[in-house]
Amino acid sequence: MKIATFNINGIKARIEALPAYLAEANPDVITLQEIKSLDEAFPRSIFEDMGYRVETHGQKGFNGVAILSKLPLEDISRGLPGDAEDLQARWIEATIMGQKPVRLCGLYLPNGNPVPGPKYDYKLAWMVRMQKHASTLLALEMPLIMAGDYNIIPQAQDAAKPETWVDDALYLPESRAAFRAIENIGLQDAFRTRQTGPGHYSFWDYQAGAYERNNGVRIDHFLLSAQAMDLLEDCAIDKVVRAGEKPSDHVPVWIKLRA
DNA sequence: ATGGTCGGGTGCCGA
Secondary structure, three states: OEEEEEEOOOOOOOOOHHHHHHHHHOOOEEEEEOOOOOHHHOOHHHHHOOOOEEEEEOOOOOOOEEEEEOOOEEEEEEOOOOOOOOOOOOEEEEEEEOOOEEEEEEEEOOOOOOOOOHHHHHHHHHHHHHHHHHHHHHOOOOOEEEEEEOOOOOOHHHEOOHHHHOOOOOOOHHHHHHHHHHHOOOEEEHHHHOOOOOOOOOEEOOHHHOOOOOOEEOOEEEEEEHHHHOOEEEEEEOHHHHHOOOOOOEOOEEEEEOO
8 A cells, every 4th residue: 555645735736736646656545735725625526536535624725634545534534633722724534444444644734933933832732732642543553654744854864954944943952852752652754764864855945946956854754653664665755746847845755555 | 145936815924
């Protein structure tokens, strides 16, 4: 089973590039971030015609997540638990019914800039909520996959120019500590079990020729439980997608599972 | 070199 995650930065703007990626890469399941669409405005039939079941959790203008799956889905849930006041569409999860059921969370973690301020407070509080919910899901002992745009640069090697990020919400010590705290309840960064060292990025700014200079950061991640790690066959970043026609500023990351 | 670029909710905000 191949599962991808992709921050598309607007479904309307990616109406050609996303189907082209799916036709080329053929993931069984993909979780999308920043669909920037209401549920009723999402162009679902394009993907249904390609064999995908479409589950969205959208809002007007910004944010918005989705899961597209060629396999049956069960127990679909929208919204990160823990704060009834939080209406931002950043979380969707479902059980993928392949050979072995796996629980998939698709997440769009808050950016958090500027620092300090309410947006950074929201980011850190959101990460505490995510950790609590992840603990609940781990207790189910089903293979658990938490995929998406984490807006976290885990280590210096995950940025081409880490010195330019030292005051940024994506790289501040408190942000990285919150990410490590989530890992430390029993989740592994799947990409770093396959590749070591610098030069592996999933996002390049649209400005100042960042992609051409490979001035990127690795902020889109797959965190896997021990049960999911048992099934991991591969994990990679589809970097060349960033050089395509009308690209998102992020590229897809994917895993293959024996499941 | 103190700018630059996208996408959308629109003449500004979020990234």
